[in-house]
Structures are given as C-alpha cells and as structure tokens.
Amino acid sequence: MEKKEKMNRFEQHARYKNKLALFVTLAAIALPMISFEERHLLLFNFYHNRFEILFFAFEVNTPLLASIFVVFAVCVILVFNFTYARYFCGHLCPKTILKNLFTEVIEGKIFKIIKQKNIQNETIDKKPLQTFFAYITLGVVTLAAPLPFFFYFIPYDIFMQSVLNAFVDAPLLGMFYGAISLYLFAEILFFKEFFCSYLCPYQLVHAITYNExxxxxxxxxxxxxxxxxxxxxxxxxxxxxxxxxxxxxxxxxxxxxxxxxxxxxxxxxxxxxxxxDAKGVKNRSRFFSFAGKKKVLLLVAATLILGIGAIATLASQKNLTSCRFVNESLH
Ligand code: SF4
Ligand code: SF4
Structure with missing residues (x-):
C-alpha cells in the first residue's frame, strides 16, 4: 500500500504527459491534412510549388518556398523559446514523444521489459525474446514516424501514393525518408538524448537566449x-x-x-x-522563459510581426518558372 502511494505523483505526471503527447500527435498529423477547396490549413507544398496557409495558396518557386519554410520554422522555435522554453522539449517535442512511446508503452507496458519507467542504468530483465520483439516494434514505429513530417511538404494523398509505390517514382525522396527512419531508430536505442542535447536547433536557440x-x-x-x-x-x-x-x-x-x-x-x-529560475522567483506567470508576462508577450508579438512581414514579402514575389500547377485558374 505504501509503495503504491509513493508512485502516485510520478504516475500522475506520466499520465499527464501521455495525454498531452496524444493531443499533440493527433493535432500535428491532422494539421497538414485539413483543406478547403484544394487549399490547406498549412502546407509547404513542394509538389505543386505553392505555400498554403489558412486556406489561401501562394504560388512560389522552390527556393522561395524553402525560404518561407525557414522563416516559419525560426518563428515557431523563437515563439516556443520565448514562452515555454525547455518545457517544450520534455512535453511537446515529437522526438521526446516517440522516445516515451518506446520506453513507456512498447518496452514498459507491452513487453514489460523495464522494471520501472524511464530508469536509466536500470537492470533490464533478461528477456531476449521480448527485447527482440520490442526492437522490431520500434523499427515499425520509426518507419511510420516520419510520415506526418512529410505531410507538411507534399500533400498527404500524393505522398502516400509514393510510399505505396515504394518510392520507385522518387528514389531520392525514399532515401531521405529511410535515412530519417534509421536515425530515429538509432537515436532512441543508442544515442539516447544526443540530438536533444547537442544537435537540436531549438536547444541552440534556448542556449543563446538563456537568461536568469x-x-x-x-x-x-x-x-x-x-x-x-x-x-x-x-x-x-x-x-x-x-x-x-x-x-x-x-x-x-x-x-x-x-x-x-x-x-x-x-x-x-x-x-x-x-x-x-536563478533568482528563485515564485508565483510566476505560466510562461517559463521570463518572469514577467509583458516581456514574453512583447517578444512574441515582435517575432510574429517580423515573421509574417518576411513571409508576406517572400510569398508576394511570384515566380512561376518552376511552378507545376495542374489547375492555375484556381489562383
Ligand atoms: S536524491 Fe533526488 S529524488 Fe531523492 S530526495 Fe534527493 S532530490 Fe529528491
Ligand atoms: S531531463 Fe532529467 S533533470 Fe531534466 S527535468 Fe527531466 S528528469 Fe529532471
């Protein structure tokens, strides 16, 4: 009885993180699929060379579209860094969600390999058969995991067609997809949090914008x-x-x-x-990057204004030379 009570807070915390992860995953998958009259809610459409946002579509060539994506990504990274800081990494990041899916659900719940959730250096029960099947399951999961990412760049129905054709029509895309899958598998199994600690651009911005x-x-x-x-x-x-x-x-x-x-x-x-924080300030606002809410809101507003301005400028530079529209009259 005493042991059960001792694990309560940890289990509650895990449950909260899992619910949040499920919501974030479903939202991330759904976002690029939502469309109205052939225009998506958000899609960096490299297949048709157009930027689609809020059901508007802007014709742009590949370099312009790539630039728009970079500006968009930088804005997202900055906005989360200015608000939720590292909380994003431990609760909302897709890589963390994938890792938790493996350690908590696949290893912990399905194959019951680890005695206690997330314990590093924990003695793993010697269950070679379960371990083998857990790795196979992870392989299948990491094979499917990059799909939502690609849905942001190629309409999901067209991309799924390529997947079903084993990428015979787009071998380079297939190799890129395979490399991401392989890296995810290796990162979760062998490199652990190496990406989060040293390679992730979000972490880089977090380190640069560190403050007391x-x-x-x-x-x-x-x-x-x-x-x-x-x-x-x-x-x-x-x-x-x-x-x-x-x-x-x-x-x-x-x-x-x-x-x-x-x-x-x-x-x-x-x-x-x-x-x-370094000053031990209590009763802060629910933002984790600065103690004062005003500072956070000001930085977020400045980022959004600059970002929207830059994207609008890029999107207004029409360049149809490499545009492959099936139906230009839509635009
Ligand atoms: S060792 Fe860690 S978990 Fe244990 S009481 Fe100290 S701070 Fe808490
Ligand atoms: S990464 Fe480690 S130290 Fe940081 S919050 Fe999680 S358990 Fe604590």
Whole structure:
C-alpha cells in the first residue's frame, strides 16, 4: 500500500504527459491534412510549388518556398523559446514523444521489459525474446514516424501514393525518408538524448537566449535531500545529475521532480526539485522563459510581426518558372 502511494505523483505526471503527447500527435498529423477547396490549413507544398496557409495558396518557386519554410520554422522555435522554453522539449517535442512511446508503452507496458519507467542504468530483465520483439516494434514505429513530417511538404494523398509505390517514382525522396527512419531508430536505442542535447536547433536557440529568469529544475531545499538518487535514475538524459545544479542538457520533462515528491512525501508536501529560475522567483506567470508576462508577450508579438512581414514579402514575389500547377485558374 505504501509503495503504491509513493508512485502516485510520478504516475500522475506520466499520465499527464501521455495525454498531452496524444493531443499533440493527433493535432500535428491532422494539421497538414485539413483543406478547403484544394487549399490547406498549412502546407509547404513542394509538389505543386505553392505555400498554403489558412486556406489561401501562394504560388512560389522552390527556393522561395524553402525560404518561407525557414522563416516559419525560426518563428515557431523563437515563439516556443520565448514562452515555454525547455518545457517544450520534455512535453511537446515529437522526438521526446516517440522516445516515451518506446520506453513507456512498447518496452514498459507491452513487453514489460523495464522494471520501472524511464530508469536509466536500470537492470533490464533478461528477456531476449521480448527485447527482440520490442526492437522490431520500434523499427515499425520509426518507419511510420516520419510520415506526418512529410505531410507538411507534399500533400498527404500524393505522398502516400509514393510510399505505396515504394518510392520507385522518387528514389531520392525514399532515401531521405529511410535515412530519417534509421536515425530515429538509432537515436532512441543508442544515442539516447544526443540530438536533444547537442544537435537540436531549438536547444541552440534556448542556449543563446538563456537568461536568469528562464525556468529550470533546481533544488528548493538541498538540506532535506535523502540521497535516494531516484531523480538521477528516472532522468532520460544519460549521466545527468540535476542535484549538482543547472545542466543545459536537461529537457525539463519534470520526471525528477515528480519522483522526488513521491520519495519525500512523508516529510513534506512539495518536492525538493522544482521548476524555478536563478533568482528563485515564485508565483510566476505560466510562461517559463521570463518572469514577467509583458516581456514574453512583447517578444512574441515582435517575432510574429517580423515573421509574417518576411513571409508576406517572400510569398508576394511570384515566380512561376518552376511552378507545376495542374489547375492555375484556381489562383
Ligand atoms: S533533470 Fe529532471 S527535468 Fe531534466 S531531463 Fe532529467 S528528469 Fe527531466
Ligand atoms: S529524488 Fe529528491 S530526495 Fe531523492 S536524491 Fe533526488 S532530490 Fe534527493
């Protein structure tokens, strides 16, 4: 009975993350599929050379469309960095969601390989057959995982046709797709959080825009620590010990804080590890990048105005030389 209560906060936290992940995944898959009169809600349509947003379509050539995508991606990265900072990485990032799907659902729930969720360095039960099938399942999942990503660049029905034809009509696209699948498989199984810590452009912007008001996980009461080390064991980032202080590799998943709350719950009502900033400011707004809401809103507004201005300028430069419209009269 006591053990069940001890895991409650961690399980609640995992459940919250899983629900959020399901919502984000469904929304991300649906977004490029929503269309009205052949115009999509959001599509960087490299197949027909047009940028489609909010059911409007702009004819642009490939370099212009690529530029529009870069501007759009930079704006998204900045807006999330100015608001939810690293919280995005631990809760909303597709790679984190995929990793959790493997460790928690495939390994944990389906094949029951890991004794406890997300515990790095945990002794894995010697179940070679289950492990083999877990890897096969991961292979199938990582084979399908890049699909939603490609739906943002090629209309999903056209792209699915290519997939069903085994990319015989577009071998380069097939190789690119295969490389992404393979990398995802290797990242989840072998490289762990290497991409999140060192390669991800979001992390790069996060590091550049670091400031004293940005939230991160830290001790609220170091003296009360019972040195159980559970916060280190549940951390998905290899060799990260958040007790030693701020570590830029932390993806703010909150697992350490949740498990800590379970560990010390007999003595206190709050965990020793909390999401705070260098000044220890409490009762902040729900934004995690700056303590003041005004600063966040100002930066977001500036990013959006500049981004929309840049995209409008690029989209207005019509260049039909490489445009392959089936039905130009629509535009
Ligand atoms: S230190 Fe805590 S919040 Fe950061 S990645 Fe590890 S478990 Fe997640
Ligand atoms: S989980 Fe909490 S009590 Fe246990 S070592 Fe980490 S900070 Fe200390």
């Amino acid at each position: 008001e940005k939230s991160y996980y830290a001790f609220s009461d170091k003296e009360a620590c019972i040195a159980c080390d559970m916060c280190v064991k549940v951390c998905p980032v290899p060799d990260l010990d958040i007790k030693k202080g701020y570590d830029p590799r932390c993806i703010a998943c909150g697992d350490c804080s949740a498990v800590c709350a379970d560990m010390v719950e007999a003595k206190r009502s709050t965990p020793l590890l909390v999401y705070t």
